[in-house]
Amino acid sequence: MPKVKSLEDLMKIKEQALKDLKMRGSQKRGKIVVAMGTCGIAAGAKETLKAIVEALNKNNITDVAVIQSGCMGLCEVEPTVEVRMEDQNPVVYGHVTPEQAERIVKQHVIEGKIVSDLVVRKGEV
Amino acid sequence: MAVSTNTILICAGGACISAGEKSVKQVLEEKLREYALDGVVRVVETGCMGACDLGPIVAVFPEGVYYQKVNTENVKKIVEEHILKGRVVEEMLFEGPQGKIAAEVYEEHPFFKKQVKIATRNLGIIDPMNIDEYIARDGYFALTKVLTEMTPEQVIEVVKKSGLRGRGGAGFPTGLKWEFTRKSQSDKKFVVCNADEGDPGAFMDRSILEGDPHTVLEAMTIAGYAIGGQKGYIYVRAEYPLAIERLKNAINQAREYGFLGENILGTGFSFDIEIRIGAGAFVCGEETALINSIEGKRGQPNVKPPYPAQKGLWGYPTLINNVETFANIPPIIIKGADWFASIGTETSKGTKVFALAGKVKNTGLVEVPMGITLRELIYDIGGGVPNNKKLKAVQTGGPSGGCIPAEYLDTPVDYESLKELGAIMGSGGMIVMDEDTCMVDVAKFFLQFTVDESCGKCTPCREGTRKMLEILEKITRGEGEEEDLEKLEELGKIIIDSSLCGLGQTAPNPVLSTLKYFRDEYEAHVKEKRCPAKVCKDLIRYVIDSEKCVGCTACARVCPVGAISGEVRKAHDIDPEICTRCGSCIEVCRFGAISKVSP
Amino acid sequence: MVKVDLDKVREIVEKVKKETLEEGDILINALHMIQDYYNNFVPPEAAEEVAKLLNIPASRVYEVLSFYSMFSIKPRGKYVIRVCKSLPCHVTGGREVMEALKEKLGVEIGETTEDGLFTLETTSCLGLCGVAPAIMINDQFFGNLTPEKVGEIIDNFRGDKNAKE
Numbered sequence: 022m023p024k025v026k027s028l029e030d031l032m033k034i035k036e037q038a039l040k041d042l043k044m045r046g047s048q049k050r051g052k053i054v055v056a057m058g059t060c061g062i063a064a065g066a067k068e069t070l071k072a073i074v075e076a077l078n079k080n081n082i083t084d085v086a087v088i089q090s091g092c093m094g095l096c097e098v099e100p101t102v103e104v105r106m107e108d109q110n111p112v113v114y115g116h117v118t119p120e121q122a123e124r125i126v127k128q129h130v131i132e133g134k135i136v137s138d139l140v141v142r143k144g145e146v
Numbered sequence: 147m148a149v150s151t152n153t154i155l156i157c158a159g160g161a162c163i164s165a166g167e168k169s170v171k172q173v174l175e176e177k178l179r180e181y182a183l184d185g186v187v188r189v190v191e192t193g194c195m196g197a198c199d200l201g202p203i204v205a206v207f208p209e210g211v212y213y214q215k216v217n218t219e220n221v222k223k224i225v226e227e228h229i230l231k232g233r234v235v236e237e238m239l240f241e242g243p244q245g246k247i248a249a250e251v252y253e254e255h256p257f258f259k260k261q262v263k264i265a266t267r268n269l270g271i272i273d274p275m276n277i278d279e280y281i282a283r284d285g286y287f288a289l290t291k292v293l294t295e296m297t298p299e300q301v302i303e304v305v306k307k308s309g310l311r312g313r314g315g316a317g318f319p320t321g322l323k324w325e326f327t328r329k330s331q332s333d334k335k336f337v338v339c340n341a342d343e344g345d346p347g348a349f350m351d352r353s354i355l356e357g358d359p360h361t362v363l364e365a366m367t368i369a370g371y372a373i374g375g376q377k378g379y380i381y382v383r384a385e386y387p388l389a390i391e392r393l394k395n396a397i398n399q400a401r402e403y404g405f406l407g408e409n410i411l412g413t414g415f416s417f418d419i420e421i422r423i424g425a426g427a428f429v430c431g432e433e434t435a436l437i438n439s440i441e442g443k444r445g446q447p448n449v450k451p452p453y454p455a456q457k458g459l460w461g462y463p464t465l466i467n468n469v470e471t472f473a474n475i476p477p478i479i480i481k482g483a484d485w486f487a488s489i490g491t492e493t494s495k496g497t498k499v500f501a502l503a504g505k506v507k508n509t510g511l512v513e514v515p516m517g518i519t520l521r522e523l524i525y526d527i528g529g530g531v532p533n534n535k536k537l538k539a540v541q542t543g544g545p546s547g548g549c550i551p552a553e554y555l556d557t558p559v560d561y562e563s564l565k566e567l568g569a570i571m572g573s574g575g576m577i578v579m580d581e582d583t584c585m586v587d588v589a590k591f592f593l594q595f596t597v598d599e600s601c602g603k604c605t606p607c608r609e610g611t612r613k614m615l616e617i618l619e620k621i622t623r624g625e626g627e628e629e630d631l632e633k634l635e636e637l638g639k640i641i642i643d644s645s646l647c648g649l650g651q652t653a654p655n656p657v658l659s660t661l662k663y664f665r666d667e668y669e670a671h672v673k674e675k676r677c678p679a680k681v682c683k684d685l686i687r688y689v690i691d692s693e694k695c696v697g698c699t700a701c702a703r704v705c706p707v708g709a710i711s712g713e714v715r716k717a718h719d720i721d722p723e724i725c726t727r728c729g730s731c732i733e734v735c736r737f738g739a740i741s742k743v744s745p
Numbered sequence: 746m747v748k749v750d751l752d753k754v755r756e757i758v759e760k761v762k763k764e765t766l767e768e769g770d771i772l773i774n775a776l777h778m779i780q781d782y783y784n785n786f787v788p789p790e791a792a793e794e795v796a797k798l799l800n801i802p803a804s805r806v807y808e809v810l811s812f813y814s815m816f817s818i819k820p821r822g823k824y825v826i827r828v829c830k831s832l833p834c835h836v837t838g839g840r841e842v843m844e845a846l847k848e849k850l851g852v853e854i855g856e857t858t859e860d861g862l863f864t865l866e867t868t869s870c871l872g873l874c875g876v877a878p879a880i881m882i883n884d885q886f887f888g889n890l891t892p893e894k895v896g897e898i899i900d901n902f903r904g905d906k907n908a909k910e
Contacts, residue, residue, distance in 0.1 A: 024404030026412045028290050031281065038282035042272075056270050058356045059388045060349070063888030064876045091357015093270025094511035095257050096875020099888075101270075116188075124208060138153035138190065138207030142258055346831030349872030384777070384815050385827075385871055387884040420765065425773055425813030428869050442770030443805075444812040503833035503874035510875045541832070575874075577832055591832055599869065601812075728844070 050084040051106035051130065056099065058092030064099035065118065072119035073102070076126035085130055098141055104129050115141040152229055153188045155205040156216075166217060167191075167202040173218045174204075177225040184533065187229060200240065212240035257508045260527055262489065264497050265313075265473035266350070266513045269357035274392050277399040280360040286405055288479035289364050292371055293413045301372040302328060305475070307483035309495030314340055314431075314468030315546065315572050316648070317494075317561040323465060326455040327373040330463035335375035337366050338459065340436055340468040341382040341389070344428040345544030346595065347575030350499040350511055351469035355382065355389035358473070359396035363419055365472035367406065368479065370417040373465050378419040381436050384426060393421055428599035432647045433466045435601065446603045447647035468573070470499055490516035494560035494571075502528045504577040505535065514559075521555040524578055535580035539663070543572025545592045545599075546652030548659025549585065568659040570652070584681035585664040586671055590618040592656035600649065607650030610641040614657060622682040626672035635661060680742040683727040687743050692717035694739035701731035701740060749790040754779060758798045772799060772809060776816060785821040785864065785883075792818065814868075822857045822864035824902055826850075827881040830867040833874035838891065842878045843867075845892035849899050862903065 025031055055061070055070045074087055085106075093101060098115025104125060105111040112135055114125055121139060128136050135143075156171050171189065178184045200214035204224060211234055213224060220238055227233045263269075272279035280286070292301055306321025327335065339362055343351040355362065366378040382390050397419055400406040408416045422440045429435045430445035437459050439445035458464025474496060478486045487495045494516040500523065503509050507529030514523060520540055524530065531537050539549040548569035550557070557563050561571050579588065593615045602608045614637050617630050638654030645651045661668060670676045677685040690701070690710075697715040702708075709725040712718030720731070720740075732740045761775045775795055780787050787810060796803040810816045828834075828843050843854075850858050850865055857864040873879035876888025880895070887898055 024402075025286070026404070028287075028294065031286060031290055034278060034281045035284070035287075038278035042279060042282050054270075054273075058353055059386070059871075059886050060353075060873050060875045060888060062388070063873050063879055063886035088273050089275070090272060091269045091274050092353045092511070094266065094353070094513075095508060096510040097257075097508045099876055103270075121208070138155055138188075138205075343872060344869055346870040347833045347874050348870070349874055352872040385868060385881065423774065423777060424815075425777065426815035426868065427813050439773065440770075442772035442809065444808055446812075501874055503877065504836050509877075577836075579836070583836065588832070591835060595831070595869065729841075 049086050051104070052086040052088055053125075053130070054088045054090050054103040054105065056092050056101045056103075057089040060092055060096045061099045061101065064096075066100040068119050069100045069102065069117050069122045072122040073126060076123045077130070080126065080131060082126070082130060095141065101141065106130070106133070110143050112140055113142045114139040152186070153190060153207045154224070154229075155190050155207065157191075157201055157203040157205075165201045169218050170202050170204070170216050170221050174221050174225065177222050178229075179533065181225065181230060183225070183229060203240065209234075213238040214240045257510065257512070257527055257529070260518070260522060261513055262497050262515050263513045264477050264486075264489075265361075265470050265499055266354060266357075266511065267477065268361065269353060269511075272358065274357050274359055275395055277360060277396065277403060280358070284480060285360050285476070286364055286403075288476035289367055289405060290411060292368050292479060293411050293415055298328060298372045298374065301368065301479070304479060304483045305372075308478045308486040309483075309490075310471065310474055310478065310486065311494065311561065312467065313470035313474070313498065313573070315345075315543070315570065317571060320467060320471055323455060323467070324369065324372050326453070327375075327463050327465040330456050332463050334462045335373055336459045336462055336464040337369045337373065337375045337378040338433075338436070338440070338454075338464055338466045339366055339378065339380040339472055340431065340433065340466055341380055341386075342424050342431040342436060343386075343469070343573065344383065344431045344599075345546070345573045345575045346592075347503045347541075347544055347577045348501050348573040350501055350574055352386050352389055353511055354469050354473050354499075355386065356392055359389075359393045360400065361473045361476055362393075362469055363396055363400050363406065365475035366419055367410070367417050368475055369465055369467070369472070371415055373463070375465065376417060378417065379422050379440055379459070380419060381422045381424060381430070381440055383424040383430075390421060390423060397421070427601070428595075429601045429647070429649050432649055435647065436466070437464065444601070446601045447649075449646060470574070491558065491560045493562055498559070498571065498574055500559075500574045500576045502576055502578065504541075505531050505537075505580040505583070506578040507532050516560045517558045519556050519558055520550065523559065523576070524555070528578065531578065531580050535582065537578065538581050538583055539579045539585065539660075541569075541577040541579065541588065541656070542575065543570035543652075543655070544575045545595045546570060546648065546655055547572045547575075548655045549579075549588065549663060550659075551663040568655065568662055570655070582679055582681070584622075584677055584679035585660040585667050586618065586622055586677075587679075587681045589657045589660045590615065590622060593618060593653070596649065596653040600653075604644075604646035604650060606641045606644040607646065607653060610637055610645075611650070611653050613637060614641075614654065618657070621668065621671045622677075623684045624671070624675040624682075626668075628672055630672065631661065631665070631668055634658075674745070676744045678744065680744050685744050686727060687722045687745075688720050688725055688727065688729075688731060688740060689743055690718050690720055691739045691741065694737050696737055696739075698736075700734045700736070704730045704734045706730065749783075749788045749794075751790070751794050753782065754791045754794045755798060757782060758795060770799075772801070772806065773813075775799075776806075776810065780816060784823055785825050786817045786819060789818055814866075820857070820861075822862050824862060824882050825864045825866060827866050827868035827871070829869075829871045829873065829877070829879050829881075831870035831874070833870075834878040837877040839878035841892050842880070842890045842895055845895050846880075846899070849896055863899070 057066050100117050101115050102117045103113045128134050202216050204216045205212045223235050227235045302324045310320040311317040406418050427445045430439045432447045434448040435445040454464040490496050497513050499513045537552050539551050541549050550567050550569050564571050596611045597615050600607045638658045641654050670678050680686050695717040702710040709721045757778045758775050761771045779791050792806045793803050796806045852865050873888050878890050879888040
């Protein structure tokens, strides 16, 4: 990585990163973001993450990325997972146990139906 | 806070509301409480499910079973049959056309309303291990602006004008701190980020470091430029290994991109940052103690002045701000001082991150504009007190803060109002307590904390807090005398006046504020040897109501000391001499026959 | 008794020195790494060697070791269990979790189990109040605990030992 030397350099990185964040122009059809702050991990986020990766593998889904992020603040419903599919509003799910994670992959990622009972928030922040 | 096993969606579309949804929900919740399922089963209102003629509609997940025409009577069946026994209630099943129904959660969680995110703007949104995602959300644009367009004096002017005050506790104006450090003459200066977050109940700094480490690095570099410093240290407590890992990664990435190191952005300005790790000492959050700890010594405080801005790390001028304070800096630079100053109150600008904990439904981190009332914070965002209990008090500021009783819930939250009530803003820990909390016990708890964490350097804090704790222990044992209360107040005032650092100067606050607002509770302990909240073990007894006891023997089997006796199918009895007040029996009794009494 | 390999101590101190940008005091960082290496304690011989290497009196090392609660000069278990004793954990059932741990392990606070696996300690706030009550075992965290759950966690760690050794 060459060092950033000007505002123009920075703008370029931002534009590319914004595309990646929203996934337009990238190879992926969607991404699943698992909140992996210490509180999330203490509530079991690692197992959730593992279950998501396994569920994706099991169903041969390769165009959905699994990513970690920090804590979004609502510890009460940890572990939390955000599902962001192309051209759809992102959805944040709470209380995502490994079993629920499997449901989310099946229902939301594969069938395209939101798992209503786990929804914590919808839409862009 | 058990993880829900079931979620019940109840339609709150206009049609269903008119068909009695509200009262159905009430009955449903009551029924769940009756079976102690209120923690395990979540009830969520949804938007119209589209089957209005058959409403109110109730859906049970994860099974995805929909029920129609639910009323206050048959809703009980859903709990008793479906939830408890796992049997679908056939006669209530939804009969409409398949696919007609689709439950959509009504609105986003109320938790997110009323929040204004500045310091926590990126939390949960970006991948903290990826600098590009930080840049995508305008990361490092503030640094670029500062280095290419602004003089150090202009930067300080913006921070001053924004009205930002230290978020770590004392609320000192940040811009002034920067200015003092800038004006100190020295060829070497340091920037220190205080990430030794130790107040019980506060975890915003950990979350920021874990979720958005670059914002701290960027702000520290801006501060370095403003004060004329070359090097920064982040002092993180060892209890936060994940934060340390993410910071290390962020520092490496920032160095790679040239945001840290020599000749940043080709401007000739050089700055680098290192992490120093604590080793388990609360007092290190005090700035002079923190400096000693970075230098590799015992983390004990020094007398101020000289202030760190004059003589800090290794004797050089040092700027110390905490994590949340730094996290506000990049947005202030980008959006301007006026924007920031337009949020909040006259004396407290911007937002504050609070950590809601204790007896509140939605525990977690919230960032709200200064001046919001405690009621909005606890009820609108926090969802109120669970289990229909009454709110008794709110504790802010951890062991340095105080308890605010329920009657002051409409107080706006800012530095001055909280101080007037005998509490402090502190680092933003907010612990909600309900009617089951004993205020003497709470005071004792915080004092125990201070006694453990007092570094021992000055006598008032070391000996004084210990004496206060002894008195409180005496009171909770039921051996308190009336003059003890005055003694507590007197000792408290002396400790505040004569302690060396912030830890001792604030240690008596939890006791003094509870004495002020809950004196009757202290008096009940002292005069009547009674604990009104039924918490203090020496002042309570467990009793079995012979009317309600069916003699199932569950309690006798679980009692670890064999204090419960009785024949099968006959009322049992607890021997108070043997009973250790562990409470196991209450938990297993399914008939509500066991209760606590205080004479 | 643990045998103290002084070469290893020297190696650790050198490494910490190299990672530090500026010649500052690296004592606490070095002690952290030595403590990690010796399974949760700093042997007195190692501490003396650190003093020599850094050219400071042994008393300076000792005063630091004795001041910070995370350091120990007594051997501790392979897993140090730190139970959060702050108010948010206390009011959400932390007391019961602590009792369950004591009973399960058969030790009091500050003690190590006979098999040398676990040391039970308290800690000030872990910052996990949102998922209280919480504990930390070495550098892993566990939240939303109940007496049953901690029992399972301990069993898992015990099983771990059999699997790994």
